[in-house]
Amino acid sequence: MTINLYLVRHGQTLFNKEHRMQGSCDSALTPLGVKQIEATRDYFAQNGIAFDRAYCSTQERASDTLEIIAGPEMKYDRLKELKEKDYGIYEGRNILLWPFRRLVGSSTIEDDREVTERMERGMNLILRDAQDGENILVVGHGDSMGHYIRERAGGNKFPGFHNAEFALLQSDGNEVEYEENVWPAKDVRIDQITGN
Amino acid sequence: MTKTLYLVRHGQTYFNYYHKVQGRCDSPLNEKGIRQVEMARDYFQNKHIHFDKAFSSTQERACDTLEIITDHKMPYTRLKDLREKCYGIFEGRDEFLLPWNYGNSNVDPTMEKNEDVVARMRRAVVEIMDGIDDGEAALVCGHGDILARYVRDATDNPNFPALPMPQLLS
Numbered sequence: 001m002t003i004n005l006y007l008v009r010h011g012q013t014l015f016n017k018e019h020r021m022q023g024s025c026d027s028a029l030t031p032l033g034v035k036q037i038e039a040t041r042d043y044f045a046q047n048g049i050a051f052d053r054a055y056c057s058t059q060e061r062a063s064d065t066l067e068i069i070a071g072p073e074m075k076y077d078r079l080k081e082l083k084e085k086d087y088g089i090y091e092g093r094n095i096l097l098w099p100f101r102r103l104v105g106s107s108t109i110e111d112d113r114e115v116t117e118r119m120e121r122g123m124n125l126i127l128r129d130a131q132d133g134e135n136i137l138v139v140g141h142g143d144s145m146g147h148y149i150r151e152r153a154g155g156n157k158f159p160g161f162h163n164a165e166f167a168l169l170q171s172d173g174n175e176v177e178y179e180e181n182v183w184p185a186k187d188v189r190i191d192q193i194t195g196n
Numbered sequence: 197m198t199k200t201l202y203l204v205r206h207g208q209t210y211f212n213y214y215h216k217v218q219g220r221c222d223s224p225l226n227e228k229g230i231r232q233v234e235m236a237r238d239y240f241q242n243k244h245i246h247f248d249k250a251f252s253s254t255q256e257r258a259c260d261t262l263e264i265i266t267d268h269k270m271p272y273t274r275l276k277d278l279r280e281k282c283y284g285i286f287e288g289r290d291e292f293l294l295p296w297n298y299g300n301s302n303v304d305p306t307m308e309k310n311e312d313v314v315a316r317m318r319r320a321v322v323e324i325m326d327g328i329d330d331g332e333a334a335l336v337c338g339h340g341d342i343l344a345r346y347v348r349d350a351t352d353n354p355n356f357p358a359l360p361m362p363q364l365l366s
């Protein structure tokens with residue numbers, strides 16, 4: 001049995017652009033973010049990858065990304081387990097403050113092990129319903145998906161996700177193996193003035 | 197026969213607590229917010245108010261509020277038109293920066309215009325009304341600014357006060 005899991009990170013959001021920590025909080029996709037996701041959508045179309053099932057986290061940047069990739073007609077399930085790591089008091093704050101977590105507020109930040117465990121629960125829910133040969137779209141977040149891949153899918157060298165980048169994982173129904181990452185939106189740019 | 201809408205504002209969130217501007221951006225319900233919504237849920241149960249349909253904005257704080265009120269038992273429709281007003285460059289920033297909080301009457305061009313906010317809500321209400329039958333009641337979970345502006349506009353009552361959270365109107 002082979003199941004193909006396409007783990008896609010959402011496109012650029014306002015807080016990404018402003019270099020603000022975005023974990024349990026959420027902000028809207030920017031025009032660049034939308035363009036990045038469209039490039040990823042086009043990649044899947046050009047390579048004949050059609051999705052049998054789709055899942056995303058309950059956060060709006062993920063559901064918006066999913067709706068662009070899979071189209072407005074695709075039914076999807078939102079799972080709380082797939083949410084981004086909670087950055088506690090650093091939520092919404094400039095990323096330059098992040099190194100200070102060793103001194104202040106580390107107890108407010110969600111523990112990495114908890115993140116990995118809940119991601120595993122979420123992915124197991126997805127695998128439970130998956131059928132042989134299916135392509136499954138999973139739209140989530142960089143940190144939480146990164147932890148899952150490194151710790152549960154044998155991807156110890158996994159470098160991380162750019163906006164709108166995806167990782168392909170394959171599963172036999174039990175074990176999950178990381179295969180590759182692809183970033184179709186790598187060269188996508190937007191003209192700040194005209195918006196194109 | 198009439199159709200009844202129960203408009204509920206979400207419970208307190210982290211950004212509400214820290215007085216960060218929360219319009220188009222979103223943060224989770226904090227513990228107090230969850231308890232507030234549970235009290236709203238209990239109110240509806242004690243009064244035997246039953247919802248035939250449920251609607252919420254696409255933002256997670258509204259969805260979470262709806263799921264608590266309906267005890268995670270009702271399927272619901274998420275509508276983008278029910279989202280909060282967009283505060284532009286003030287999103288996620290401290291509330292004291294908002295112009296009206298320090299006597300500045302200028303409107304920042306990145307902020308969504310009030311007329312557009314009310315227009316969106318009107319569209320959402322039309323869609324909701326189309327989705328329910330005569331005699332039915334719908335739960336609508338949304339956000340303070342948009343709901344209050346809509347109520348002021350729809351009921352011709354400019355003095356309708358802001359909604360503390362979560363308050364229900366029907």
